[in-house]
Amino acid sequence: MRTQRISKRHQILYPLSLNKPGKVLVRTGDVVNQGDVIAETHLPERFLVYDIVNQLKVKPEEVEKYIYRLNAESFIAGDVIAQKPGLFSRLFRAKQDGKVVSIRDGKVVLALGEAVESLTAPFSGVVSELIAGRGAVIAAVGAIVEGLAGEGENACGELVHSNPGFDRNKRLEDAENLAEKICIAKRLVMRGWSGSWRRLASADWWLARWNPTRSKL
């Protein structure tokens, strides 16, 4: 059975969850404000595969001699990862902070940089439940109107009543005045040219009706 909730006062339990496993930064019972970080995940910005055998011109069986870092060891930008000493020394320095992911078959795989993905609370409330490694459920009380359908990201703003439509370029009318606002419209329509106006503007329509013989008369 499909339901639609319309209530002046209702407690919502809104789950917030990361797409990838991460670290949950709140605990059950914490009061969170809008914009507070609930959970975050730290992932490498990029991976780099470095072929030591070919780049440093060393024999495959001697590779381990020239690698200065262990598997899973962290490093900072500028650290030497591998070096072939000698008169014409060759070395491989890390350009970014990171971690050694694997050393195998004469190749070293590095995870470089750090991309942080944060999950923030869309409204103020209380953490009522934790979703292990992913996020939390936020509880809050307020008025609620549920829709039959909807799309898009979470948004916040002042609620205003308006009656916008889309122009013929599929742009929302009055978009400047409605910026950072949430607008209620009874019915959303296309306000492009109506069929008859479109016909009048079309060259084919005029050509079809242009009769040179009649104009000569």
Add this chain to the structure above:
Amino acid sequence: MVGTLEPDAFQALNESGLPWILLSGFGVAETDQDTLDILMSMSGKQVHLLRGMEGQGALLFCPSNETDSPSLFTAQAENTLNLGDRVKLFGQPHLGRVGEVVDICEQDETSSSGIQYRAVVVKLADEVSVKVPVENLVKLLD
């Protein structure tokens, strides 16, 4: 937040990238009075347009400063339809109208096109009773 949509406006809305909520459906319909009252009470306040939770539609939420949790003690089975439940119809010609369930037919009905459906009798606000397929209504929850 829109009451009803035209199909071509629906396409434009999707292409615009704006977050949106549809209340009643596609076509021409008046938004019911209860919904309008709540929307009027939210007018001018900071509200949140939230993506739908699992199995639910997107929602508009206006937080209050109350800290008690009313629904903990009044929780009811939400997904079953009972006599007396308030429902909203979203099939023509009754799109967007709200009524009360007065009968749930035990036997499946057969439409003129041969499709079998479970029918529900709904009494609308103007005392008119209509028989509609259960798929064409949504149960309204307080």
